[in-house]
Amino acid sequence: MPSSQAAIETPTRRGHDAGRGDRFPTLLLAALVSLLVTASPVLAGRDAGATTTGRAGYVAAFVDLLPAAAKGDAEAQYRLALMYERGQGVVASPNTALAWYRKAAQNGHVEARYRIAMILLADPADAAARAEALKWLRAAAKRDHLGAIRRLAVLLLDEGSRPQDREEGLKWLTRAAERGDKDAQYRLGTLLVRGEAQPRDYRGAVRWFRAAARQGHVEAQTALGYMYGEGLGVKRDDRSAVKWYRAAAESGNAQAQYNLAVMYLKGRGVAADPARASKWFARAARSRDETDQEADGRG
Numbered sequence: 001m002p003s004s005q006a007a008i009e010t011p012t013r014r015g016h017d018a019g020r021g022d023r024f025p026t027l028l029l030a031a032l033v034s035l036l037v038t039a040s041p042v043l044a045g046r047d048a049g050a051t052t053t054g055r056a057g058y059v060a061a062f063v064d065l066l067p068a069a070a071k072g073d074a075e076a077q078y079r080l081a082l083m084y085e086r087g088q089g090v091v092a093s094p095n096t097a098l099a100w101y102r103k104a105a106q107n108g109h110v111e112a113r114y115r116i117a118m119i120l121l122a123d124p125a126d127a128a129a130r131a132e133a134l135k136w137l138r139a140a141a142k143r144d145h146l147g148a149i150r151r152l153a154v155l156l157l158d159e160g161s162r163p164q165d166r167e168e169g170l171k172w173l174t175r176a177a178e179r180g181d182k183d184a185q186y187r188l189g190t191l192l193v194r195g196e197a198q199p200r201d202y203r204g205a206v207r208w209f210r211a212a213a214r215q216g217h218v219e220a221q222t223a224l225g226y227m228y229g230e231g232l233g234v235k236r237d238d239r240s241a242v243k244w245y246r247a248a249a250e251s252g253n254a255q256a257q258y259n260l261a262v263m264y265l266k267g268r269g270v271a272a273d274p275a276r277a278s279k280w281f282a283r284a285a286r287s288r289d290e291t292d293q294e295a296d297g298r299g
Contacts, residue, residue: 058089069100074107081112085119094119105136113140114148121155141172150176150184170197177208185212186220193223193232202233213244221248222256229259229268238269249280254287 062083068076081100084093098119104112113136120126120133134155140148149172156169170191176184189208191197206227212220221244227233229241242263248256261280264273 058083062089069103072103072107074104074109074112077101077104077107078109078112078115081115085115094122105139110140110143110145113137113143114145114151117148117151141175144179146176146179146181149179150181153184177211180211180215182212182215182217182220185209185215186217186223189220189223202227204233206233213247216251218248218251218253218256221245221251222253222259225256225259229263238263240269242269249283252287254284254291257281257284257287 062080065076065080065083069080077100081097081104083089084100085097086092090096098116101112101116101119105116117133117136117140120129120136123129134152137148137152137155141152153169153172153176156165157173160166160169173184173188173191177188185208188197189205189212192201192205192208194200206224209220209224209227213224225241225244225248228237228244230236242260245256245260245263249260257280261277261284263269264277264280266272
């Protein structure tokens with residue numbers, strides 16, 4: 001007979017184990033337009049600064065942005081960087097994008113700081129680039145950029161080699177959770193269950209699992225169901241356990257489907273119903289198979 005609820009283990013996708021400025025002079029502007037038209041082959045779609053589509057729209061956007069950017073307008077510099085990074089209106093050039101992002105970042109543009117870090121992190125083997133990326137992520141995080149906060153937390157927790165890296169990572173993870181990031185909330189809850197954020201804190205874990213679960217985080221819903229089912233950090237409540245297992249199970253989470261089947265089999269929080277239990281066990285098995293096949297395909 002299947003065992004009771006599977007215990008929380010690690011925060012993985014599979015859940016728990018079963019266990020602008022002045023214009024250039026007219027002549028210079030005309031020369032610039034001519035140069036763009038002849039030298040920029042990638043002119044299809046729409047640029048961040050364009051108000052019209054197609055070749056003319058890109059040229060107009062670039063011509064409008066370049067003088068302002070040259071005069072130190074951070075937003076114009078950022079938009080030019082986007083064009084070069086995405087190949088919109090110009091030939092894609094990460095190095096040119098990076099140069100414009102640096103100018104914007106040095107002029108206080110927070111999103112530019114984040115984009116610099118993302119470009120630098122493209123090569124995980126480049127230690128110097130990683131170190132600079134961390135600098136720019138910290139600069140953006142201090143300005144409350146949520147993406148930078150989240151990325152910084154993950155980098156420090158997963159790749160940091162010093163005790164102070166983990167301490168800083170936890171600080172930024174908590175900040176992201178407090179800002180309402182559901183992935184950060186789930187991970188923080190998991191660390192609290194395992195005693196890896198600070199001394200084990202089941203009540204704190206329930207708080208963060210609940211916050212993430214209410215935002216539809218499937219793994220958090222499964223974890224919250226487990227906490228209710230085992231009475232960890234909250235009064236045992238089988239009905240609440242079933243509620244959260246069902247929410248995750250209906251979203252296709254194999255672990256929640258298995259745990260919900262156990263609840264039906266044992267009559268916990270619901271009337272005992274072997275037929276329903278069998279249905280959920282079968283769905284859990286199919287979900288596991290699908291997950292394994294996806295993993296094999298990625299491998």
